[in-house]
Amino acid sequence: MAQSFTGPQSEAISRKLGDALQPSRLQVVNESHLHAGHMGNPDGAADAETHFRVEVISEAFQGKPMVARHRMVYGLLQHELNSGVHALALKTKTPSEAGQ
Amino acid sequence: MRQHRCRRGRERRAHPTGVVHFWAPWSEPVQAHGHRLGQLAKDNPQAAFLRVEAEEVLMCRKHAKLHLCLTSPSSRQASCFTASQLCGQGLSSAAAAEQLTHAAPVILFMKGDRNQPRCGFSSRGLKEFSDWPTYPQLYVDGELLGGSDIIEEMQASGELASTLQEVIRRGTPSTAGTVAPAAAANGHAAAAETQPLQQRLQQLVSRQPVMLFMKGTPQAPRCGFSAKVVKSLQEIHQPFGTFDILSDEAVRQGLKEFSHWPTYPQMYVGGELLGGCDIILEMAQSGELQSSITEMLPSS
16 A cells, blocks of 8 residues: 555544544545545645545444445544545445454 | 627517527537537527637626627527627627527527636626526526526437427517516526525435436536446436536535535435445445435335
8 A cells, every 4th residue: 555644634533533433443544645636635745634535344333324324424524524634435334244 | 809788678579599608718518518509509590509708708797687798699590609700790789689689588608617717707797697606507588497407408308409499489580578488497497596595405406316416517527536426327327417516606515514414426316315425336336226226216
């Protein structure tokens, strides 16, 4: 995997999701460099934190449809979404769905 | 370049049957629009089709009457004029109106590129004109029929051509007095102008059984995520409507709050949010997309 910048946004995302969802697995990957020149990351700066791929495995998602799970995550990350994070690619599973 | 004002009065003695295509050389979508318009022009020889380079003219503001500032058209025959050709004619505004005249009051205002802030129209002009913040705008009998999605649907179903032909047929030069609004100018006209945003959003998300709010259009997506969702839907041959949220800032921001969903694309089925790109793609991959959509569709 390409080295990507881990900065304040990455940390905030990890911390907030970690605290709220108590995930059995949490992966936060900065993919901003893949979107350099695009709308959310027009300058393609090396320290851009605009596009993230997030994978969360958590019991908190049990019984919730996909759209509700994503809403939970978006709700937790409102501040980040309003302060430069342009896109979040989300994978949300329960432990059993993930085969854990 | 001279700019002319031509006022079209309430007495509809002279109804422009015109399609005015405003375009910009930097815009890609204009090619698609231009091609479609070219086809319409061929199919509707009595109508005048004008191509006007957007930055070369100024538009006047909204009114119940049409205030149209543009350079003069030169002839009644159906053809496409460039702004420079129009300019060269040097006709007065009254003559311009006269020249535009044929029959029924169908005016389509199209902008080559809705998203370029450099274009003077996007901030003032026609948006104020119609209280409809996006382009294109189709007017029938002076009433706003709708915007691009409606026009595209009408075009796909053949209704656009037949509507044009119908009003052309109806509104001959000898017709005097007021003309009853075209059947097609239904609730969209009044609704678009006066309804509050929430209501409009509620209607928009239910406008088609499957509605995709995306960046750009299926033919010209402006975002990789949007493009992927379009592709997923096309792969399962699922018909769907679209709305270009880049063309409408009010909807773009309002819908995010409305649905508590901060990103685009957003796909609605039966007026309910199914999800964004990740959800759609995941469902597509697991083969669940069609069944998920079917489950959410309102039972007919």
